[in-house]
Amino acid sequence: MATTSPSPPSTSLPGSDGPAVATFGLTRDYGGTGLFDVDLRVPRGRVYGLVGPNGAGKTTMLSIITGMRHADRGTVEVAVPRRRVAVCPDVPEFDGWLTAFEVVDLARSLTACRHDDAAVLGALRAAGLADSASRRVGGFSRGMTQRLGLACALAGDPALLILDEPTSALDPAGRAEVLALAARLRGRCTVIFSSHILADVQRIADHVGILRAGRMLYQGPTRDLIDTYLQPRWLLRVAGDVAPALAAIRAQPWAIRAEHTAAGELRVDAVSLDAGERGIPAALASCGARQVSCEPLAADLESAFLALTKDTP
Amino acid sequence: MTTVATAPGRPPKPMSAWRLERLRMTRTPRAIALGAIYLFFGLLGPVTAKYLQDIVNRVQSGVQVIIAHPTAKDGIANYISQASQTGLIVVVVIAAGAFTFDARRGLSVFLRTRADNMWQLIAPRFAVNAAAAVAAYTLGTLAAWYETALLLGSPPAGAMLAGLLCGSVFLVFAVSVTAAAASVARRTLATVGITLGVLLTLPILGIAGPLHAWLPSTLVTAPVALIGHSSLGDYLPALATTAISSALLLTMATLRLARRDE
Numbered sequence: 266m267a268t269t270s271p272s273p274p275s276t277s278l279p280g281s282d283g284p285a286v287a288t289f290g291l292t293r294d295y296g297g298t299g300l301f302d303v304d305l306r307v308p309r310g311r312v313y314g315l316v317g318p319n320g321a322g323k324t325t326m327l328s329i330i331t332g333m334r335h336a337d338r339g340t341v342e343v344a345v346p347r348r349r350v351a352v353c354p355d356v357p358e359f360d361g362w363l364t365a366f367e368v369v370d371l372a373r374s375l376t377a378c379r380h381d382d383a384a385v386l387g388a389l390r391a392a393g394l395a396d397s398a399s400r401r402v403g404g405f406s407r408g409m410t411q412r413l414g415l416a417c418a419l420a421g422d423p424a425l426l427i428l429d430e431p432t433s434a435l436d437p438a439g440r441a442e443v444l445a446l447a448a449r450l451r452g453r454c455t456v457i458f459s460s461h462i463l464a465d466v467q468r469i470a471d472h473v474g475i476l477r478a479g480r481m482l483y484q485g486p487t488r489d490l491i492d493t494y495l496q497p498r499w500l501l502r503v504a505g506d507v508a509p510a511l512a513a514i515r516a517q518p519w520a521i522r523a524e525h526t527a528a529g530e531l532r533v534d535a536v537s538l539d540a541g542e543r544g545i546p547a548a549l550a551s552c553g554a555r556q557v558s559c560e561p562l563a564a565d566l567e568s569a570f571l572a573l574t575k576d577t578p
Numbered sequence: 579m580t581t582v583a584t585a586p587g588r589p590p591k592p593m594s595a596w597r598l599e600r601l602r603m604t605r606t607p608r609a610i611a612l613g614a615i616y617l618f619f620g621l622l623g624p625v626t627a628k629y630l631q632d633i634v635n636r637v638q639s640g641v642q643v644i645i646a647h648p649t650a651k652d653g654i655a656n657y658i659s660q661a662s663q664t665g666l667i668v669v670v671v672i673a674a675g676a677f678t679f680d681a682r683r684g685l686s687v688f689l690r691t692r693a694d695n696m697w698q699l700i701a702p703r704f705a706v707n708a709a710a711a712v713a714a715y716t717l718g719t720l721a722a723w724y725e726t727a728l729l730l731g732s733p734p735a736g737a738m739l740a741g742l743l744c745g746s747v748f749l750v751f752a753v754s755v756t757a758a759a760a761s762v763a764r765r766t767l768a769t770v771g772i773t774l775g776v777l778l779t780l781p782i783l784g785i786a787g788p789l790h791a792w793l794p795s796t797l798v799t800a801p802v803a804l805i806g807h808s809s810l811g812d813y814l815p816a817l818a819t820t821a822i823s824s825a826l827l828l829t830m831a832t833l834r835l836a837r838r839d840e
Contacts, residue, residue, distance in 0.1 A: 331691050333840040352691040358684030360598070362605045370593040375692035380592045417688065 283344060285309040285425055285455035286330060291339035293325055300325050301479045302339070307472070309344070310452050314470030314487065315459040316570065321476040323459040324355070327429050330457075343425065345455070348376045351423035355430035357414030361403025365394055365413055368402055369420045376421035385420055392416035393442060407434040415443060426456045432465055444469050467566035477574050487566060488538070494572040496521065497538040499545060501531040502557035510554035519544050529557070595698055599676065599706035608672045612710055615668050616661055616718025623657030624725040650733040653726030654741070655802040661718055662745075662798045666752060666777065669714075673707040673753045674769040677760035677831075680838065687840075696836035704757055704828060711749040716742060719801070733805050740810040741801025747820050748797040752777060754824040754831075761834035794820040 286307040293299045300322045307313045315323050328334040330341055331352045343350065359368045369385045377384075389395050392412040397405070402413060411434045418426055428447065432440040447456050448469040460466050466473060467487060474484040483490055491497075503510050507525055514523040514533055519540035523533045535541030549556050591597065603609040626633070627648045634643045679699070680686045693699050719742050726733055752773070759772035780795035790796055796816040804810065 328840050331687070333687060333690060335839055347694075350691070352687055354684050354687040356684045357688065358682045359688065360602065360685070363598075363601065366590060367593050367601075370590070371595075371598055372688070372692060374592060374594045375689075375694075375698075382590065414684070414688075421692075 283309065285344050286457065287342045287344075288326075288330070289340045289342075291326070291329060291341065292337050293329060293334065294337055298322075299479050300329070300336075300476075303476070303479070303481050304484075305330075305474060305481065306484065307455060307457055309455055311472050312447060312451050312456040312458060312470045314466030314473045315457060315476065316461065316463055316466050316473060316566070317476035318461060320478075322479040323461075323476055324429055325479075326476065327352075327427055327457065327459060331427060345425040349421065349424040350427065351376070351418035351421055351425070352427045353411075353414040353418040353429065353431055355433055356407075357410055357417070359402050359410070359413065361401060363402055364399050365389060365402055365405075365416070366398040368413060369416045372417035373420040384422070388416040388419040391419055391446060393439075408436060408439050411435060412439070412443070415446070423454055426450060426454050428456065428458045430460055431458065432460065432462065440465065463567040463570055473566070475570060475573060482573055490573070491566065491569045492538045494569040497535045497541045498562040499533045499535075499541060500526075500558075500560045500562050501533055501545065501549075502529055502559075503531065503549070504529065504555040504557055507531055507554075509552040510549055513548045513552035513554070514545070517544050517548050520548075532562070595693070596702045596706070599702040602676060603706060603710050608675075609710060611668055612665075612672060612714035613717055616665050616714040617721050618718075619661040619665065620657055620718035620721030621725060623655075623660055623722050624653030624729050627652040627656045627726075628729040648730055650726050650731045651802060651805040653730045654722055654733055654738075654805055657718065657722035657726075658745070658799065658802050661715070665715065665718070666749075667774065669707075669711040669749060669752055670756050670773045670777070671766075671770055672710070673703075673756040674760060674766045674773065676703045676707055677757050678764065678766045678769050680760075680764050680835070681766055683840070696832045700757060700828065700832050700835065704753060707756075708750045708753045711753060712746040715745055715749055719745070737804040738801070740813075741804045743810075744797040744800035744804070744813055744817065747817055748794055751794045751797075751820045751824045751827075754827040757831035758827040758834075761831040761838070791815045792819045794823060 284306045286305060288303055288305040291303040291305070292301050294301070298320065303322075303326065305326065315326065317323050325334065329336050330343065331350065363371070366385060366389065369388050370382075373381065373385055386395065386398065389398050392415045394409065394412055394416055397409065402410065405413065411431065415428070415431060418428070426447075431447070432443050435443060444465055447458060450456050451471070458466065458470060470487055472485065473487045473490055475482045475490075501510070507529060511523055511525055511531055514520050514531070519536050521534040521536060523531055526532045533541065533545060535544065545559055546556070630648065631645045634645060677700075679689055689699055719738070723733065723738055755776050756769060756773045759769045759776070763769045763772055777795070780793050784790040784793045784795055791812070792815045794816060797813060797820060800808070800813050800816075
């Protein structure tokens with residue numbers, strides 16, 4: 266049986282170009298459910314979205330990477346020192362009689378030797394909890410507790426940040442803030458971000474892994490997934506007569522289909538996202554059509570996910 | 579909104595796994611509960627021994643019960659019999675609350691993914707809970723000693739100190755059993771149940787003659803026997819067994835908790 270090593274020496278994945286996290290044939294069988302032969306590759310410095318329906322194995326995967334669970338087979342290689350791996354679970358819990366500052370400082374003290382109040386306050390500020398630093402966390406709402414979990418993760422200057430459903434308890438404004446925060450870490454830190462909210466993942470993840478029933482269905486750039494599994498489609502609105510625009514687009518080699526759907530509206534299918542995005546403005550310009558709007562239709566991760574998983578048992 | 583006041587300009591004290599456990603004791607009712615229960619029995623035990631005849635006279639109906647004139651040993655015995663049960667339960671419940679961090683997944687992830695090793699989490703929990711239990715027991719013993727001296731005559735100081743040592747070593751053992759139980763059960767209630775089951779089973783094993791001198795439970799009644807004809811030398815086997823068992827139980831707890839799956 267291969268060994269599982271959630272915190273191997275950083276020499277296991279040498280060089281700064283190798284993946285931050287890699288798994289090889291990772292299997293954890295809970296009697297038909299779990300994870301099966303998953304080869305994960307998380308590029309260094311990227312935001313990696315791990316998506317899948319409930320029960321797909323996302324939390325099991327993250328738990329094995331963080332050493333909270335053991336794999337039946339396979340190996341995990343993490344090219345980051347253990348002290349610089351930070352984890353924020355979907356439902357963070359803390360001792361309610363500690364203040365927010367103390368909780369984050371405790372997280373810091375367990376991962377970093379140096380005492381640094383500024384780092385603790387900075388993490389609280391980044392999570393939007395600076396004003397609540399001296400409040401006891403027992404009185405925090407679920408959303409505040411989730412932000413506190415994020416502040417704890419940020420306190421130790423992580424090189425790998427693992428966020429399990431970090432927006433599940435947040436209101437829309439809170440979600441946007443957390444997503445923006447995770448996006449800002451791109452380049453400074455590798456972020457693995459699990460979610461079943463595909464719009465969130467599409468918003469910040471440049472790489473995506475799709476898990477279903479414990480198996481990795483797709484892994485790669487988010488953009489490639491949408492290109493590969495969706496026929497890109499746009500709704501065009503033009504002012505005046507639509508006929509010249511319709512003819513110009515139908516004449517393009519990249520255009521699969523162009524239809525007049527309503528007054529002043531055209532629906533255009535292209536061979537690829539890139540071809541459509543470049544070709545539509547040029548085609549409209551060539552015929553002198555006045556474009557009012559150009560809106561992508563169904564070119565989102567959710568549609569790609571559905572297209573990818575529709576034939577998978 | 580509950581806030582913790584800090585003096586203006588004074589930097590907050592740095593947190594650590596050790597400070598976490600100290601705060602768990604002092605910022606929650608745990609330390610007060612421990613101290614109060616032992617102090618209560620320390621003050622109550624000798625008074626009960628002194629006035630037991632009067633109490634019996636007030637409640638008896640028809641049958642006359644004559645109780646031997648109370649001695650210093652009776653005062654301490656009353657304290658030990660009461661504190662060794664209720665006090666022990668409080669010690670175990672408080673320790674179980676600290677050791678069962680795996681009962682809450684979010685807390686477990688927070689601690690386990692940050693600590694370098696399991697001992698970093700277990701050592702402060704063990705040390706602070708054991709120290710608090712010994713401090714509370716010492717407080718109760720000093721109260722019982724003072725009141726016994728006041729009401730029933732002074733017990734021998736050497737015997738009292740030796741008894742204090744035996745009782746303290748047993749409480750440290752009880753905390754070790756709690757740690758080991760927390761590595762078997764995940765929930766606090768189950769951990770308390772297993773610990774009390776083990777601690778209450780030990781005296782039954784002691785009924786078999788030769789084992790008695792070696793069992794940790796022998797130390798519970800040592801403070802009373804030492805005031806009589808026993809000497810500390812009689813308890814050396816039990817002290818040795820208890821110390822070794824405590825170390826083994828802590829090792830077992832650390833290894834099992836380190837290997838535990840989420």
